[in-house]
Amino acid sequence: MANAPVTVTITGAAGNIGYSLLFRIAEGAIFGPDTPVNLRLLEIPPAMNAAKGVAMELADSAFETLYDVDIFDNADAAFEGTNLALLVGAMPRKKGMERADLIEANGGIFGPQGKAINDHAADDVKIVVVGNPANTNALIAAHAAPDVPNERFTAMMRLDHTRAISQLAEKVGARNEEIKKMVIWGNHSADQYPDISYATVAGKPAVDLVDDAWLTDEFRPRVANRGAEIIEVRGASSAASAASGAIAQSRDWVRGTAEGDFTTIGLYSDGTHYGVPEGIVFGFPGVAKDGKWEVVDGLEISAATQAGIDKNVAALQEEYEIIKSLGIA
Ligand code: NAD
Ligand code: LMR
Numbered sequence: 001m002a003n004a005p006v007t008v009t010i011t012g013a014a015g016n017i018g019y020s021l022l023f024r025i026a027e028g029a030i031f032g033p034d035t036p037v038n039l040r041l042l043e044i045p046p047a048m049n050a051a052k053g054v055a056m057e058l059a060d061s062a063f064e065t066l067y068d069v070d071i072f073d074n075a076d077a078a079f080e081g082t083n084l085a086l087l088v089g090a091m092p093r094k095k096g097m098e099r100a101d102l103i104e105a106n107g108g109i110f111g112p113q114g115k116a117i118n119d120h121a122a123d124d125v126k127i128v129v130v131g132n133p134a135n136t137n138a139l140i141a142a143h144a145a146p147d148v149p150n151e152r153f154t155a156m157m158r159l160d161h162t163r164a165i166s167q168l169a170e171k172v173g174a175r176n177e178e179i180k181k182m183v184i185w186g187n188h189s190a191d192q193y194p195d196i197s198y199a200t201v202a203g204k205p206a207v208d209l210v211d212d213a214w215l216t217d218e219f220r221p222r223v224a225n226r227g228a229e230i231i232e233v234r235g236a237s238s239a240a241s242a243a244s245g246a247i248a249q250s251r252d253w254v255r256g257t258a259e260g261d262f263t264t265i266g267l268y269s270d271g272t273h274y275g276v277p278e279g280i281v282f283g284f285p286g287v288a289k290d291g292k293w294e295v296v297d298g299l300e301i302s303a304a305t306q307a308g309i310d311k312n313v314a315a316l317q318e319e320y321e322i323i324k325s326l327g328i329a
Helices: 016-026 045-061 099-120 134-143 158-172 212-224 226-234 240-255 303-325
Strands: 006-011 037-042 066-072 084-087 126-129 153-155 183-185 193-195 263-268 281-289 292-295
Touching: 006 016, 016 037, 016 045, 016 240, 037 045, 045 066, 084 099, 084 134, 084 240, 099 134, 099 303, 126 134, 126 240, 134 153, 134 263, 134 281, 134 303, 153 281, 158 183, 158 193, 158 212, 158 240, 158 263, 183 303, 193 212, 193 303, 212 226, 240 263, 263 292, 281 303
Parallel strands: 006 037, 006 084, 037 066, 084 126, 126 153
Antiparallel strands: 153 263, 183 193, 183 281, 263 281, 281 292
16 A cells, blocks of 8 residues: 555544444544544544444455454553544433533533644644534633643534535535535524525625525525424434545545535634634635635625624534533533
């Protein structure tokens, strides 16, 4: 194989998303056909047998790009030498749980995992947080990893992005590939602001092809609530589409975004883009080049987009206040 192997750690590896994710990574979906991967699967003790079963299936597939698979129930060991960490396992919201309870429970997962990444991962580690609440979990992990640059902790907003592309494509009768420059501002939650202001469809401005009523009454609520819709229809949270989002976000980070387009990336805000204050993980328009994300600056912000950004800033700052009050940040 032309390149040296890379190490990928996946938490929650025996779960639903993990099952869709692992086989595609093993086959080269992120790093390509010339880069072998070593997979390190992190699970909790009750799920270790399920993780072993998944590892057996990975072995049975005899992927040419898969070298080693190891299973751990210990974060320090699981993140040893990791180049890419996909943090999927999280504490789901249970009946009667307040938002603060959920964030505190996840602090007990993403704090220690952030510290383990800090202490054991490779110097070039990249982190994609999928487990919900993804933006704030990414922030929690970043706070626990003072030696890892904050911008390496990203939240997975790619599924929201592709949901928006798909809805617009269906509405205007276009192919997904004809739609460029979509953006989802803010949080991976129902507060998010899906925005077609800069989008083009086969080179034409998308705003000229749809009316405001569709955007307000159908498109934005549909995209923002799609996760809940999938749960209702499927009886379980999105899994294969979430895995596709995590792969696309990771692949673009490693290999670069397409020329002439941008995507949505949940990035640690450094306070210099679109008035979003420093210290929250926020969905921005972004491009990846040479292994780094950059926010696309200079887009004109309408009053409606500004209101969408402001709403998400307020929601994420509220979550940030919760983690500060819990002493997690
Ligand atoms: P799942 O319940 O099927 O699997 C989660 C797995 O995580 C389980 O196997 C569990 O044992 C494991 N786990 C729990 N705590 C862990 C820990 N401390 N360390 C390691 N593993 C741990 O759930 P799923 O369907 O795979 O979804 C995982 C997460 O992804 C959920 O939080 C879900 O809400 C979120 N999600 C996010 C997006 C997004 O767009 N960001 C989309 C879909 C789902
Ligand atoms: C999704 O957007 O599909 C998920 O975040 C929904 C969920 O709550 O797991």
